[in-house]
Amino acid sequence: MSPFSVYLSELRIRHGLRQTKLAALLGYEQGYISALELGTKSPSNEEFLARLIQAFKMTSQEQAELALAVKQSQLRYTLPRDIPPDAFRFFSEVYEKIDRLAKPQWEALRAIASIDIPQQEECPVPVNTKETEVPM
Numbered sequence: 001m002s003p004f005s006v007y008l009s010e011l012r013i014r015h016g017l018r019q020t021k022l023a024a025l026l027g028y029e030q031g032y033i034s035a036l037e038l039g040t041k042s043p044s045n046e047e048f049l050a051r052l053i054q055a056f057k058m059t060s061q062e063q064a065e066l067a068l069a070v071k072q073s074q075l076r077y078t079l080p081r082d083i084p085p086d087a088f089r090f091f092s093e094v095y096e097k098i099d100r101l102a103k104p105q106w107e108a109l110r111a112i113a114s115i116d117i118p119q120q121e122e123c124p125v126p127v128n129t130k131e132t133e134v135p136m
Helices: 003-014 019-026 030-038 046-055 060-072 085-100 103-113
Strands: none
Touching: 003 030, 003 060, 019 030, 019 046, 046 060
């Protein structure tokens, strides 16, 4: 299940609604709500999201949570064209193994991804240099 699937299901349950009632409230078929909650359909429909926000009178905080869940639930990603070849190789390798990664591996990758890297053009200090004494 995607983060959006979990979010939608929890939102519906928190408001005490069955899928059929939510579907009627939003003007969609119950099967569509079910597919969203199971993750077999993506929340790419902006009209659906707008109706969801309006029906639940979502606060700005709830709307931000919804937007994050939608963003984290993308099924396709496009790599920037100007990344180095090693980055392409890395993402290709992760993609090939994505369905076999264990929880500790996910946690390690997430820890790496959460590192905040300041934007800079070049490393200001040369890497792997030794200080040498210069005779005077």
